[in-house]
Amino acid sequence: MVSIQAETYPIHFNEKAYNELAKHIVENAYSSIFILVDTNTIEFCYPRFIQLLETDKNIEVIQIDAGEVYKNMETCIGVWNAMTELGADRHSLLITLGGGVVTDLGGFVAATFKRGIDFINIPTTLLSMVDASVGGKTGIDLGVLKNQIGVFSNPKMIVIDPEYLHTLSEREIRSGTAEILKYGMTHDKNLFNQIKDNLHLNIITLIHRSIEIKNTVVLEDPLEQNVRKVLNWGHTIGHGIESYFLENASKENLTHGEAIAIGMVCEAFISNKLLNFPKEHLNDIKNTIISLFGKAEISDQDVPYILNYMKHDKKNVGGEIQFVLLENFEHFKINRRVSNVLIEESLMFYSR
Ligand code: GLY
Numbered sequence: 001m002v003s004i005q006a007e008t009y010p011i012h013f014n015e016k017a018y019n020e021l022a023k024h025i026v027e028n029a030y031s032s033i034f035i036l037v038d039t040n041t042i043e044f045c046y047p048r049f050i051q052l053l054e055t056d057k058n059i060e061v062i063q064i065d066a067g068e069v070y071k072n073m074e075t076c077i078g079v080w081n082a083m084t085e086l087g088a089d090r091h092s093l094l095i096t097l098g099g100g101v102v103t104d105l106g107g108f109v110a111a112t113f114k115r116g117i118d119f120i121n122i123p124t125t126l127l128s129m130v131d132a133s134v135g136g137k138t139g140i141d142l143g144v145l146k147n148q149i150g151v152f153s154n155p156k157m158i159v160i161d162p163e164y165l166h167t168l169s170e171r172e173i174r175s176g177t178a179e180i181l182k183y184g185m186t187h188d189k190n191l192f193n194q195i196k197d198n199l200h201l202n203i204i205t206l207i208h209r210s211i212e213i214k215n216t217v218v219l220e221d222p223l224e225q226n227v228r229k230v231l232n233w234g235h236t237i238g239h240g241i242e243s244y245f246l247e248n249a250s251k252e253n254l255t256h257g258e259a260i261a262i263g264m265v266c267e268a269f270i271s272n273k274l275l276n277f278p279k280e281h282l283n284d285i286k287n288t289i290i291s292l293f294g295k296a297e298i299s300d301q302d303v304p305y306i307l308n309y310m311k312h313d314k315k316n317v318g319g320e321i322q323f324v325l326l327e328n329f330e331h332f333k334i335n336r337r338v339s340n341v342l343i344e345e346s347l348m349f350y351s352r
Pocket of ligand 1: 131132134135137224228231232
């Protein structure tokens with residue numbers, strides 16, 4: 001599988017990626033290597049990783065608790081302290097081995113430690129392989145507000161090893177498919193159809209194509225001034241739902257993918273109303289997402305709370321919520337304003 005060249009770093013695939021990693025470590029003469037894991041990846045991914053990692057450097061492992069609720073400043077302080085106590089210097093390398101929380105938080109920790117040290121992402125979930133680990137966004141949550149604190153900082157390399165996917169539950173795999181569906185709707189309808197037909201058929205090809213799409217977008221607009229906003233398709237409403245469900249004890253827990261899948265149904269509804277996105281595609285999206293993810297309980301009483309969380313979306317300008325909308329599959333518009341009434345209607349469309 002061919003490597004993909006991102007702005008300043010390569011993305012390597014499968015076992016040959018470990019040779020590139022070993023070469024990179026030798027060429028850069030790092031003083032020491034830190035591996036950031038969480039309570040899941042230390043058990044299920046680290047044994048494979050350490051067996052495949054070839055280096056004679058000193059290695060230290062730093063473990064954080066697994067889960068989105070730990071993607072915060074307290075965890076960062078713990079990691080910075082551990083690195084300091086273990087003698088990390090400006091020539092140390094941080095390898096992040098985990099899902100989106102580990103790669104986002106680890107990248108942020110590395111980008112800010114002693115004004116920035118090198119880091120390499122080894123994503124272990126489908127979601128972080130196709131999205132979180134790629135594109136240089138690093139950061140943490142502020143309370144339940146997602147990714148409010150962070151910096152753009154590119155890793156030195158990404159290693160995509162699909163073997164780690166075997167450690168995931170079916171639910172976690174499905175969560176990642178939401179991001180692949182996103183690329184399908186915005187850039188390549190074939191991807192959307194392939195997920196519908198059989199996700200497991202050729203997962204590495206789907207991952208490779210997703211990264212290719214994301215990389216093309218990021219190369220054009222690395223700092224999300226314009227076209228990169230398309231990658232937030234489904235996320236404007238999706239993040240509002242995710243934060244609301246996270247904070248509300250009476251609501252079931254939703255994964256990131258499940259929340260943005262609902263967001264894509266709602267935003268497809270709004271696209272139909274405002275940009276004539278074809279009705280048959282709207283129905284196709286709703287049916288596909290409900291058959292893949294099931295249906296979450298959202299009532300009209302939830303709407304004001306969801307709207308409230310949406311006020312903190314990073315695309316907002318001057319307090320106005322900005323949407324990505326679709327005219328058709330593969331044809332999108334950014335910076336669209338949408339009334340609260342239409343957002344409410346879209347949530348009710350999902351629910352009925
Ligand atoms: N996850 C969206 C982006 O990286 O821009």
